[in-house]
Amino acid sequence: MAFNSTVETLPQMGRFSLRCKRENTVAMSKALGFELPSSISETAQSGNRSVLKLGPDEWMLTCLMEERSAIERSFAAIYPDAVHSLTDISSREVSIRISGPEAEELLTTSCPRDLAVLKSGRGVRTIFDSVQVILTREDNNQFRLDVWRSFVPHVMGLLTVAVAEFECGL
Amino acid sequence: MLLIHCPYCKEKLPELEFEYAGQAHIARPDNPAEQTDAEWRDYLFIRSNVRGDHAEQWRHSHGCGRYFNALRNTVSDKFIATYEIGQACPTSHAEGEENNEQLES
Numbered sequence: 001m002a003f004n005s006t007v008e009t010l011p012q013m014g015r016f017s018l019r020c021k022r023e024n025t026v027a028m029s030k031a032l033g034f035e036l037p038s039s040i041s042e043t044a045q046s047g048n049r050s051v052l053k054l055g056p057d058e059w060m061l062t063c064l065m066e067e068r069s070a071i072e073r074s075f076a077a078i079y080p081d082a083v084h085s086l087t088d089i090s091s092r093e094v095s096i097r098i099s100g101p102e103a104e105e106l107l108t109t110s111c112p113r114d115l116a117v118l119k120s121g122r123g124v125r126t127i128f129d130s131v132q133v134i135l136t137r138e139d140n141n142q143f144r145l146d147v148w149r150s151f152v153p154h155v156m157g158l159l160t161v162a163v164a165e166f167e168c169g170l
Numbered sequence: 171m172l173l174i175h176c177p178y179c180k181e182k183l184p185e186l187e188f189e190y191a192g193q194a195h196i197a198r199p200d201n202p203a204e205q206t207d208a209e210w211r212d213y214l215f216i217r218s219n220v221r222g223d224h225a226e227q228w229r230h231s232h233g234c235g236r237y238f239n240a241l242r243n244t245v246s247d248k249f250i251a252t253y254e255i256g257q258a259c260p261t262s263h264a265e266g267e268e269n270n271e272q273l274e275s
């Protein structure tokens with residue numbers, strides 16, 4: 001059986017952690033240019049910006065590196081009326097993309113979630129062999145793992161071993 | 171693996187994403203300075219050791235990050251209910267509490 005999936009690390013992208021109370025989400029959406037997703041694990045995007053809802057009052061915003069200062073400025077402008085916390089966490093994580101027909105099965109080697117119920121376009125914070133990660137299903141056969149930088153060698157090591165095992169049919 | 175329903179994520183998720191955080195519904199005294207030593211000791215250290223249904227706090231630490239409460243049977247390890255912080259402990263199981271045996275110290 002041919003193995004056709006790939007595991008690659010992605011170039012650096014802009015990342016923000018956004019926290020705010022429910023009553024301020026309308027103002028946040030205005031500053032961002034599109035509506036924040038309202039239920040956990042939902043994503044929303046527009047152009048190069050995308051937002052994933054991680055918790056009741058927590059979102060992760062991703063964008064191009066060069067867009068960061070514009071985003072910071074537009075949120076700073078609404079701060080007096082809509083208190084929130086916007087933190088640049090761009091360098092905290094490295095993203096790993098797993099794509100191909102075996103992508104889901106590759107992830108099940110270390111992720112305890114039932115990935116079959118994670119629909120395309122949704123993302124969750126979960127665990128990957130004891131490492132906390134943010135897992136997004138970008139497409140049916142394409143996932144992105146956001147992993148804290150210092151855990152990347154561990155996670156990549158596990159994925160490399162899993163790929164090798166799949167390739168030789170184990 | 172034990173699956174726990176997170177009341178915020180509204181999903182049953184693997185135990186590995188959660189952590190236990192002690193007995194639930196223990197309110198911090200409004201004014202600790204007015205507490206007697208015995209009252210303060212009770213608040214800090216004295217917990218029930220239920221054999222049966224036990225209300226306890228859990229945190230979905232590797233998920234939405236929220237603390238929530240759960241009613242769990244300590245014998246069967248079965249979760250009877252999980253509910254958001256601030257909600258009352260489900261009363262439908264009040265009769266179960268009478269059956270709890272408190273272990274004497």
Ligand SMILES: [Zn+2]
Nearest residue numbers: 176179230234
């Ligand atoms: Zn949760």
